[in-house]
Amino acid sequence: MxxxxxxxxxxxxxxxxxxxxxxxxxxxxxxxxxxxxxxxxxxxxxxxxxxxxxxxxxxxxxxxxxxxxxxxxxxxxxxxxxxxxxxxxxxxxxxxxxxxxxxxxxxxxxxxxxxxxxxxxxxxxxxxxxxxxxxxxxxxxxxxxxxxxxxxxxxxxxxxxxxxxxxxxxxxxxxxxxxxxxxxxxxxxxxxxxRPGANAPGWFKAHGDPVVGPALQLLHDDMAHPWTVASLAAKTGVSRAALAQRFGKLVGEPPMSYLTGLRLAQAADMLRETDSTLEAVARKVGYSNAFALSTAFKRVRGLSPQEYRERATA
Known part of the structure; x- marks a missing residue:
């Protein structure tokens, strides 16, 4: 499903x-x-x-x-x-x-x-x-x-x-x-x-869009897949440029930026809530190895996954 x-x-x-x-x-x-x-x-x-x-x-x-x-x-x-x-x-x-x-x-x-x-x-x-x-x-x-x-x-x-x-x-x-x-x-x-008028996030408002909605569902259904804007566009039946423009307008950020945020948020939850190894977390959320996850995590969140886990535990 x-x-x-x-x-x-x-x-x-x-x-x-x-x-x-x-x-x-x-x-x-x-x-x-x-x-x-x-x-x-x-x-x-x-x-x-x-x-x-x-x-x-x-x-x-x-x-x-x-x-x-x-x-x-x-x-x-x-x-x-x-x-x-x-x-x-x-x-x-x-x-x-x-x-x-x-x-x-x-x-x-x-x-x-x-x-x-x-x-x-x-x-x-x-x-x-x-x-x-x-x-x-x-x-x-x-x-x-x-x-x-x-x-x-x-x-x-x-x-x-x-x-x-x-x-x-x-x-x-x-x-x-x-x-x-x-x-x-x-x-x-x-x-x-x-509710009409609810101050819901952009991704929620975009869920009913015939192009961006399916794209969001694909990303959430399998965030570990090696998605690109081109492959996502092919799945939704529009051009790469059309998807990028429509996604950015409705969601507020580009598709790959949204995917990165989704992956790192999931990684953060796993680091805080489980004792899974960094390698296992990386592969679960779509990074090829622990080093790749660490690089992205530190770039976006300002600290390494290990530092994040230690602070969350404390």
């Missing part, structure tokens, strides 16, 4: 012991989020909430709305834009007052439930990916720091199902919640990318 660019991109989320919480809050409340997690999904079940980035416009969430925030930027979630922060969420999901006093036990309301009221006016389901290896760099790079999917933009029963499962403490529940979070994130992002 051929792989389109969006399928390739959304194949990345792999939650492993993700932080999952049902927050139940009565106003006034305000959470300062400084956990620097790579990605967090917040679904409002009841009431309203404001997401206030340090840079950018504040966005209001209502029942059924989903907000996806990309780290490591800090932001505030509150009942009102004017409510000053009362609590701080630190790395590792440690919650304190502004003065550092722990709040985890004080505000515990049952299994994966937390807040200042068991009958909170606002109820939110929160899922946080802790480790960058759980979310590919290609996906993170394709997303804005904050996006909101309105409730009327899709028809999906996953939020309600997650709300039922998040408070259970059955055997294997962590694995169930991890997979539900992955599925909800993928479904949300697919709906967001498909």
């Amino acid at each position: 051929a792989m389109d660019a969006l399928t390739d991109l959304l194949d990345g989320p792999r939650a492993r012991g993700a932080f999952m919480l049902r927050a139940m809050l009565d106003p006034p409340w305000s959470l300062r989020i400084e956990d620097e997690a790579p990605l967090c999904l917040t679904a409002v079940v009841k009431g309203t909430a404001w997401v206030v980035p340090d840079d950018g416009d504040a966005l209001r969430l209502g029942p059924g709305d989903i907000a996806i925030t990309r780290g490591p930027d800090h932001y505030t979630v509150a009942d009102d834009r004017a409510t000053p922060p009362q609590m701080v969420i630190h790395p590792g999901n440690r919650c304190t007052t502004l003065y550092g006093e722990p709040l985890a036990e004080k505000m515990a309301l049952g299994v994966r439930s937390w807040g200042n009221s068991a009958d909170g006016e606002t109820v939110m389901l929160i899922g946080t990916y802790h480790m960058r290896g759980e979310i590919t760099q290609r996906l993170l790079a394709a997303l804005p720091p904050l996006l909101v999917l309105p409730a009327d933009a899709w028809d999906n029963a996953l939020v309600a199902f997650l709300g039922q499962e998040i408070v259970k403490d059955d055997p294997g529940q962590e694995a169930v919640l991890d997979r539900l979070l992955d599925l909800l994130l993928i479904s949300s992002l697919r709906a967001w990318f498909n």
Whole structure:
């Protein structure tokens, strides 16, 4: 089965012991989020909430709305834009007052439930990916720091199902919640990318083009193939010049530049997430040997694959 660019991109989320919480809050409340997690999904079940980035416009969430925030930027979630922060969420999901006093036990309301009221006016389901290896760099790079999917933009029963499962403490529940979070994130992002007016990447907008769309699918389906502009043009039934011009206009960069970025992003994910040798990584993504991959990797990313792997591990 051929792989389109969006399928390739959304194949990345792999939650492993993700932080999952049902927050139940009565106003006034305000959470300062400084956990620097790579990605967090917040679904409002009841009431309203404001997401206030340090840079950018504040966005209001209502029942059924989903907000996806990309780290490591800090932001505030509150009942009102004017409510000053009362609590701080630190790395590792440690919650304190502004003065550092722990709040985890004080505000515990049952299994994966937390807040200042068991009958909170606002109820939110929160899922946080802790480790960058759980979310590919290609996906993170394709997303804005904050996006909101309105409730009327899709028809999906996953939020309600997650709300039922998040408070259970059955055997294997962590694995169930991890997979539900992955599925909800993928479904949300697919709906967001498909919305009219969404600030989607150029390659996504080009996916429906009769020439560039098939070219993108070929590249994602087999990035290790020794593609050239000429061979790609032959496969799509146009001239080399026509493909290069159309691809550059719609995607924003030449075909081979796009392919290089795709290969190096995949290589970076493999270096960070697996213990594969550099030679194996090189051949998997389309380079003849480790030296060729190292040369391209250092030219584009400014450090060698080994240095990148060591930093990612640290």
